[in-house]
Amino acid sequence: MRPPKKDASPDTLMAHLGEDRSQYDGAVVPPLFQNSLFTFKDWDDIDAAFEDRTNRPIYTRLVNPTTRIAEKKIASLAGNNSPDIEARLTASGMAAVSAAVFHAVSAGDHVVAVKNVYGPTNNFLNSYLRRKIGLDTTFVPGTSLEQFEEAITPKTKLIVLESPSSAVFSLQNITEVAQLARSKGILTMIDNTWATPLYQKPLQMGIDLEVHSASKYLGGHSDVVGGVIIGSKERMQAIATQEGELFGGTIAPWTSWLITRSLRTLSMRLERHQKNAMEVAAFLEKHPKIRQVRYPGLKSHPQYELGCQQMSGFTGLLGFELDTDDLFRIKRFFNGLNYFQIGVSWGGHESLIYAPAISYLKELPPERFKELGISMGDMRISVGLEDAADLIGDLSDSLDAM
Numbered sequence: 001m002r003p004p005k006k007d008a009s010p011d012t013l014m015a016h017l018g019e020d021r022s023q024y025d026g027a028v029v030p031p032l033f034q035n036s037l038f039t040f041k042d043w044d045d046i047d048a049a050f051e052d053r054t055n056r057p058i059y060t061r062l063v064n065p066t067t068r069i070a071e072k073k074i075a076s077l078a079g080n081n082s083p084d085i086e087a088r089l090t091a092s093g094m095a096a097v098s099a100a101v102f103h104a105v106s107a108g109d110h111v112v113a114v115k116n117v118y119g120p121t122n123n124f125l126n127s128y129l130r131r132k133i134g135l136d137t138t139f140v141p142g143t144s145l146e147q148f149e150e151a152i153t154p155k156t157k158l159i160v161l162e163s164p165s166s167a168v169f170s171l172q173n174i175t176e177v178a179q180l181a182r183s184k185g186i187l188t189m190i191d192n193t194w195a196t197p198l199y200q201k202p203l204q205m206g207i208d209l210e211v212h213s214a215s216k217y218l219g220g221h222s223d224v225v226g227g228v229i230i231g232s233k234e235r236m237q238a239i240a241t242q243e244g245e246l247f248g249g250t251i252a253p254w255t256s257w258l259i260t261r262s263l264r265t266l267s268m269r270l271e272r273h274q275k276n277a278m279e280v281a282a283f284l285e286k287h288p289k290i291r292q293v294r295y296p297g298l299k300s301h302p303q304y305e306l307g308c309q310q311m312s313g314f315t316g317l318l319g320f321e322l323d324t325d326d327l328f329r330i331k332r333f334f335n336g337l338n339y340f341q342i343g344v345s346w347g348g349h350e351s352l353i354y355a356p357a358i359s360y361l362k363e364l365p366p367e368r369f370k371e372l373g374i375s376m377g378d379m380r381i382s383v384g385l386e387d388a389a390d391l392i393g394d395l396s397d398s399l400d401a402m
């Protein structure tokens with residue numbers, strides 16, 4: 001079989017790219033290379049492999065053929081099938097975030113990051129790296145370019161974006177921030193987990209590095225923890241031989257194999273997540289016991305226009321606020337759901353609910369919630385692949401009982 005054409009569409013690429021079935025007895029599903037090392041004919045053969053060690057399999061910490069298949073597919077999504085874009089899978093989303101940050105910064109540098117980045121990313125920058133290497137990070141809301149301009153100093157080496165943010169669903173204007181950063185020689189990275197490389201293409205908008213938690217939609221079945229970094233070939237080779245090889249946050253081949261399985265259905269899963277989330281969000285928005293809904297796909301979202309400009313679709317994670325601060329009633333709603341299971345994470349086949357107050361209350365008294373813009377009744381739901389009417393019925397019943 002010949003490789004897919006350069007202009008093949010994403011669904012076709014996910015089905016065929018990176019898979020040479022003639023090498024595997026025609027097996028329609030590629031084999032799992034569950035091995036740590038690869039062996040060679042002779043001295044010259046292994047010597048030649050070392051010359052090209054970011055591409056040729058020698059040892060699975062750097063290259064594994066099963067992992068390469070998933071990496072090629074993801075790179076083709078993010079890079080519109082350009083040969084200059086490469087992806088490297090990592091052991092988790094945080095392994096991708098930490099490797100990408102370390103690629104960009106050194107001791108004493110300054111970083112500008114959006115305030116609502118993923119919690120552990122915030123912690124990594126603001127607490128861990130500040131303490132360990134004296135990294136100074138300024139956090140900005142990220143809703144206007146001026147906020148970035150004002151925060152940049154002569155020591156700024158990196159700007160960290162997450163759009164939409166998976167905590168509060170606010171967006172950044174990716175093209176504008178990328179242009180500003182380029183004009184000042186500052187590197188940019190974005191956590192693109194919410195939109196996925198199918199619905200948002202930050203590298204095409206001038207961003208240098210894109211990271212994802214593959215534990216969410218790329219995996220999609222709540223059966224893997226993994227991550228991915230995507231960028232130019234040159235940058236990705238540097239990351240592979242430095243942060244990749246030295247930190248060793250390597251993905252297991254079995255996990256990569258599952259991700260390849262998942263990528264084949266990415267676009268149909270996302271279509272359904274989007275359709276379901278739109279219907280659920282529209283229902284919640286009209287409900288008298290809901291104060292507000294935070295979903296970039298709703299016209300009422302303050303950055304709806306920007307979202308339509310820079311994304312080609314919306315996914316299934318959204319937030320809403322119950323119209324009460326009474327913890328007894330909030331728990332009655334939360335505990336009363338049937339199809340929305342209680343749990344963290346998101347992006348899998350199943351619908352989930354989480355209340356951020358469960359985490360906040362461990363560090364803050366409820367009296368301080370208001371000044372920080374947090375509410376006891378804030379809910380975050382991941383709308384899964386179940387039937388939308390059933391999901392709405394579930395929410396409706398529990399709201400009635402609240």
Ligand SMILES: *Cc1c(COP(=O)(O)O)cnc(C)c1O
Nearest residue numbers: 092093094118166193213215226
């Ligand atoms: C889950 C998540 C991560 C971290 O990914 P892991 O695979 O859990 O390490 C990073 N960013 C966002 C937005 C996430 O939701």
